[in-house]
Amino acid sequence: MNSTLRCFTKRSPAYPGHYPIGKLENLFLAAGSAVVSLVDVYRHDMLATLTETSTPTPLLQQMRGGMLATDTGRRILAERPRISTKSVDLNALKGMSRGTLGKEYSLWLERCGVTPDTRDPVHYINDQELAYIVQRYRESHDLYHLLLGQRVDILSELIIKWFEFSHFYLPVAGLSSAFGPLRLRHGWQRQNLFTHSGPWAIRQGIRCGPLMGIYWENEWE
Numbered sequence: 001m002n003s004t005l006r007c008f009t010k011r012s013p014a015y016p017g018h019y020p021i022g023k024l025e026n027l028f029l030a031a032g033s034a035v036v037s038l039v040d041v042y043r044h045d046m047l048a049t050l051t052e053t054s055t056p057t058p059l060l061q062q063m064r065g066g067m068l069a070t071d072t073g074r075r076i077l078a079e080r081p082r083i084s085t086k087s088v089d090l091n092a093l094k095g096m097s098r099g100t101l102g103k104e105y106s107l108w109l110e111r112c113g114v115t116p117d118t119r120d121p122v123h124y125i126n127d128q129e130l131a132y133i134v135q136r137y138r139e140s141h142d143l144y145h146l147l148l149g150q151r152v153d154i155l156s157e158l159i160i161k162w163f164e165f166s167h168f169y170l171p172v173a174g175l176s177s178a179f180g181p182l183r184l185r186h187g188w189q190r191q192n193l194f195t196h197s198g199p200w201a202i203r204q205g206i207r208c209g210p211l212m213g214i215y216w217e218n219e220w221e
Contacts, residue, residue, distance in 0.1 A: 014128045017121045021053075029053045029124060038179055047172065048120040052134060054171040060130040063168070066210050067133070073213040080132050081217050083139040084116045093220060101143075102220030108146045116142065136212065137168070143216060148204065154180070155189050155197070162198045166205030 011020035021029065030053035036046040067073030081087065090109070093102035109115060119138045125131035141160070148163060150156035158180045165173035177198075184190050 011126075014126060015131060017123055018126070018128075018131065019123045020126055021124055026053050026124065034175065044118070045120055047176075048122075048138070049124065050175075051138070051170065051172045052122060052124040054175070055134070056171075057127070057130070059169060060125070060127075060133055063133055063137075063212055064129065067212050070210075070213045072215050073210075076136065076213070076215055077129065077132070080136075081215070082135075083119075083143075083216065088116060088217070090116075096221060100221050101216070105143065105146055105220075108142070112145075112152045114142065114152060133212065140211065140214075140216065144211070148201065154183050155193060158184075158193055159197045159201045162193075163201040163205040166202040167208065167211060 013020060029049055033046040033049040033053065036043050037050055040046075064077070067077055090106055093106040096103040096106075098104075116139065119135075119141065122131045122135045122138070125134055144150075144160055144163060145152065145156065148160065150159055158177065161173045161176040161180060164170060165177050181190055181193060184193070
């Protein structure tokens, strides 16, 4: 699919891994990835594509504006840190004291059997800085799981999506919040989501400070 899209656009890539697309291509990708994501919730590549193609540019610009409004946010945009095994010393995090963000993050990764490298790179955001903001949001996702005490099952993911939608207003989080409950296999899970965990997650998303302005790498200890 990526090779096909490159045949339709004449623009040069703005950053490594970028596939420049126009409005029609964006619409096609958004529709296709939405359908596949609803059918197969484990197609994380399609969910990543949907995130990039469904998020309005003004919303990303608003997120950038929020980051530019603080010293820490400006540093993040200037330095563009990444959360991956190449940039984060997980062994060092494991050696930290219990109760520190670094230690708890390393324990969460082990407990859930995931690594920071599971997040797909951004391909379809045409603006380089806005692409980084989406990448930063994506790589911070596991930290939201940790801070909200959630694992990586479907119910936990929906709780995080409700949290993210109330905080970031991302369309993909709203779609997941609306249609994701159909994937819950048990009535008690839906009841928990709609009467307890979901409303709680929304309140947390509204109350917490701007998450994009947190330099996680400076908070490990």
